[in-house]
Amino acid sequence: MNDLKIRKLVVTVEETHREQGRPVQPATRKALAIAVIENPFAGRFVEDLEPLIAIGEALGGLLGDRAVAALGIRPGEAESYGKAAIVGEAGELEHAAALLHPRMGKPLRVAVEKGAALVPSAKKMGGIGTPIDVPLGHKDAAFVRSHFDAIEARLADAPRANEILVAIVVTDSGRPLPRVGGLTTAEMEGKDGLR
């Protein structure tokens, strides 16, 4: 991938052991994998975004694998996922769309095994230090209520104007103490990606 120029890779794992003083057993865990890449189209309008689409495909595998590895789980043990991008000021929002939507999903689904559900996503423009809340949903059934969640992604030093921050999140669990009803993982079928 000649166009993929990564300045840094950051992987964060967050474990929640207690919520409101109550033990969470086993602890819920989220892995956030971030790449800071050069935006090949910074500062100019380019009609054909195929090179960014190809970069998105490469990052789907790279960041998906990194997140699963950081959790120390087998791919099939992944439960929910999400993705997001922040485009530096010399780019445009459509650059995030090119990275996230056309081809990132397929290699990500290989990384987490299956993944019948839509990968929830968020995108925005931003300067250095901008945070983005990455939405999360169950990977096989989007309506599983216990797995609706989000995690904030932020780097102190990115994105620069000519960069894009790309984030993929994989978890092996839902919220710490879910109790608002709805579809549960025990009831889901996981065929149509919804229920």
Add this chain to the structure above:
Amino acid sequence: MDLIEIRKIVTCREEIFHEGGPPAAVPLIRGAVAAVLRNPYAGRYEPDIMPMMKALEPVGLDMARRLIAAMGVEPARIQGYGKGAIVGAAGELEHGALWHVPGGYAMRALLGDAKAIVPSTKKLGGPGTRLDVPVTHINASYVRSHFDAMEVGLADGPKANELVYILVMTTGSRIHARVGGLNAAEIVGKDGLR
């Protein structure tokens, strides 16, 4: 109630390939671990807080082990370190100072004979507060290429009655270090300074 009650543990591994200059032959790895704990002294003035310092020793060791594991490197590759604390609003700065001994002890226990003082910083803050944790060379504080800092924090802590204790380690110098000064190859390594 136990003095130690951990709500969250967060590890972070950064792999830095370049910063606009030529990509390094070996990427720099910087790692951080943060633990969010209940502050047993929140909301009151407690004259004797030393029991917590003792209770933090195994917490520090566990955090240091997690950090090195998350960085995915042998302890011998660690060249820089730092530590810090963020104290929730119902605590006092002195509760952050409890981390000096157990935090430093834990890293030295795993890194062998690290000579240099562990640089540190601390402050009070609410959820989302970020701390710039200073980093210096583990054997000689004056090694200029290794002066660095890593911003650490999390969106949902510390709550008013919580503490966030942090350890940071790095595998080398800043990625394009070139401002002279004491070089890592020139370290005498006896006094922890040069």
